Amino acid sequence: MGRKTVHISDFSGKVLQSDDEIVRVVVLEHPDLVAGPVQLEARSVEVESIDDASLDVAVVEIYDSHGGGEPRRVVLTASEFDALATDVPMAQLLKTAERIKPPKATKRVTAERIDYATLEHAGKPHRGKTTEEEAQLVRDNLEEINKRLADEGIRQIDPADPEHAARYGFPA
Known part of the structure; x- marks a missing residue:
């Protein structure tokens, strides 16, 4: 065949x-x-x-009080962004602007322990043993947890998958 x-x-x-x-x-x-x-x-x-x-675009991050401490990422056409510079042409402004260095990677001295027995983290893949509390939380809130996992780009839990069924106590 x-x-x-x-x-x-x-x-x-x-x-x-x-x-x-x-x-x-x-x-x-x-x-x-x-x-x-x-x-x-x-x-x-x-x-x-x-x-x-394709468009010529500018991708900018805005750090202000509206983001709650997090930057807002905005995509706009390059011409719209260029029009914001009224004193000096944008091309010149960008050449003379202060350069930003990427943050240096720092080693964590103490890693935060994630509590997988909470709705915020239940169902995320991890190496440790799945506690009965996490398994029960997953069984009781599967739809909500799968939506969160999908939104985070993480694999979803399938009760029909033998590995998931064993890990979270779904009936075989």
């Missing part, structure tokens, strides 16, 4: 032929993307217009 694998374009739904140039498109950010980056496959002709449609 033989098997045949058929590849289908994620964009058009058409079968990808062996002579088609297949392109992998990784979506890093999108308003509808909830669980982290995804990849799509398409024929190269289907994505030719991406470069033509």
Whole structure:
């Protein structure tokens, strides 16, 4: 018995032929993307217009009182951002602006212990033993926990998966 694998374009739904140039498109950010980056496959002709449609953008972080201590990331067209500089052209301003050094990695002297028996952390993959408290919390709140895991880009818990069933005490 033989098997045949058929590849289908994620964009058009058409079968990808062996002579088609297949392109992998990784979506890093999108308003509808909830669980982290995804990849799509398409024929190269289907994505030719991406470069033509691309925008010159500025990605900025704003540190102010609105973010509750966290920066707000904003994406805007480069021309909109450039228009904010009224005294000196933006190109000149960017050349002379203070450079930011990436923060140095620091070793944690004492690692925080995560309590997996809380709704905030229950169900996250970890090396330690799953306590009965965590297992019960997962069984009682599976839908809520799976939504949180998906939002964080972490694998979800499947009661039908033998490993998950054993770990969290789901019936076999």
